[in-house]
Amino acid sequence: MMDCKRVAKLASTALVLGSVAVALVACSGSSRVRKPAELVTVSNQFELAPVWSTSVGSSEPFNFDPAVVGDAVYAASHRGNLVKIDLMTGNKLWEVSVPDRLSIGPGSDGRTTAVVTTKGVVYAYDDTGKPSWNVNVASEVLSEPVVAGGVVIIRTLDNRFIGLDAQTGARKWTYQRQQSALSLRVGYGMLAIGNEVIVTGFAGGRFGMIAIANGGLVWETPVSFPKGFSEIERLNDVTSKPSMVGETICAVSYQGRIGCAQARTGNLLWFKDYSSFTGTAQSPDLVFSSNEKSYVTAFAVKDGSQLWENTQLTFRDVGEPLAVGKVLLLGDAQGYVHALSQASGEMLARIRHDSSPITAAPIAVNGLILVQSQGGKLAAYSPK
Numbered sequence: 001m002m003d004c005k006r007v008a009k010l011a012s013t014a015l016v017l018g019s020v021a022v023a024l025v026a027c028s029g030s031s032r033v034r035k036p037a038e039l040v041t042v043s044n045q046f047e048l049a050p051v052w053s054t055s056v057g058s059s060e061p062f063n064f065d066p067a068v069v070g071d072a073v074y075a076a077s078h079r080g081n082l083v084k085i086d087l088m089t090g091n092k093l094w095e096v097s098v099p100d101r102l103s104i105g106p107g108s109d110g111r112t113t114a115v116v117t118t119k120g121v122v123y124a125y126d127d128t129g130k131p132s133w134n135v136n137v138a139s140e141v142l143s144e145p146v147v148a149g150g151v152v153i154i155r156t157l158d159n160r161f162i163g164l165d166a167q168t169g170a171r172k173w174t175y176q177r178q179q180s181a182l183s184l185r186v187g188y189g190m191l192a193i194g195n196e197v198i199v200t201g202f203a204g205g206r207f208g209m210i211a212i213a214n215g216g217l218v219w220e221t222p223v224s225f226p227k228g229f230s231e232i233e234r235l236n237d238v239t240s241k242p243s244m245v246g247e248t249i250c251a252v253s254y255q256g257r258i259g260c261a262q263a264r265t266g267n268l269l270w271f272k273d274y275s276s277f278t279g280t281a282q283s284p285d286l287v288f289s290s291n292e293k294s295y296v297t298a299f300a301v302k303d304g305s306q307l308w309e310n311t312q313l314t315f316r317d318v319g320e321p322l323a324v325g326k327v328l329l330l331g332d333a334q335g336y337v338h339a340l341s342q343a344s345g346e347m348l349a350r351i352r353h354d355s356s357p358i359t360a361a362p363i364a365v366n367g368l369i370l371v372q373s374q375g376g377k378l379a380a381y382s383p384k
Contacts (some may be wrong), residue, residue: 036333037314046384047349048381048384050381051368051381054377054379056076057076057079058374064105067106068363069110071366076115095129104187109147112124120138120139141156142188150165151212159203160176173215188202188239189240191244196213197209197210199249201238206221207221219265220266223271244282245284247262247264248263250280274291286298286307286342294314295314296345298342322363328341353379367382
């Protein structure tokens with residue numbers, strides 16, 4: 001039987017949240033094994049036809065997302081390989097070797113591309129792949145950098161947001177959050193809205209908006225509150241990147257709630273009990289998320305009413321979702337990409353992208369769907 005004190009230690013040191021979720025199941029006394037559901041037979045109602053594919057190198061044990069700016073894709077590997085790829089052809093435009101191993105994928109605005117090493121050193125490159133500058137932020141970084149408004153924003157594990165000048169690397173500002181007694185050791189996603197603000201989650205079930213120019217907190221609101229007696233039970237972090245469509249931002253916390261808020265003020269429109277570490281995806285009318293069991297659920301953006309729940313992917317450890325057109329796309333731990341109907345949750349199509357996990361959300365751009373696996377396969381597909 002698992003010692004719950006060891007679980008608390010695991011939660012404070014685990015590199016991936018999935019380890020914590022498994023530990024919590026064991027600590028709760030459940031003897032059930034997380035056996036992935038068998039794949040249901042699907043007669044594909046549309047195709048995701050391969051356009052190009054390339055290998056950028058493995059990101060394991062970390063989770064790397066590609067960055068798309070204009071007609072270019074930027075991707076990286078844990079070993080320090082950084083590439084710029086032509087979006088439409090898959091041809092590598094340049095490729096560089098960062099001097100050390102990386103802990104997270106790149107951020108870019110097309111002029112400056114930034115990556116962070118496992119030692120907390122930020123390396124920046126210009127639009128030709130030439131090194132521009134490097135800065136040590138003196139902490140581990142598991143969140144993708146955001147490059148916007150002439151600022152490279154770095155979020156460190158010790159709860160600092162650091163704004164670096166995109167041209168020189170000089171520090172422009174620092175925003176320090178209070179440390180929690182226990183928080184999940186994962187990357188907290190940051191959503192850039194234009195060149196003005198980012199929206200991100202915090203420990204303790206909160207999320208907020210930060211100004212890119214000076215690091216000032218624009219607003220902060222709780223989507224949930226810690227509950228329970230032990231530190232493990234009170235883990236309640238908004239770790240995944242919030243989503244936004246129109247004037248509504250939605251977010252979800254681990255062991256907490258899902259909810260949507262007004263983008264300008266942060267005022268909550270609704271919330272309801274839910275738990276997820278893979279985040280939300282939105283359409284104009286719906287918000288989608290999956291819980292630790294990989295149950296995928298759709299809620300109405302206006303009032304949070306549940307429209308459907310799909311349990312066909314139980315324990316397949318689905319990744320961050322993407323809502324595009326009339327479908328919801330998400331990868332799983334065995335390298336499949338699943339397409340669900342946004343209206344009903346029906347399984348519409350499936351492809352096998354790779355044999356390694358897909359944790360990053362697919363990206364829809366210029367009529368293509370981009371998918372990157374932890375094993376390093378990056379591919380573009382065309383919906384037919």
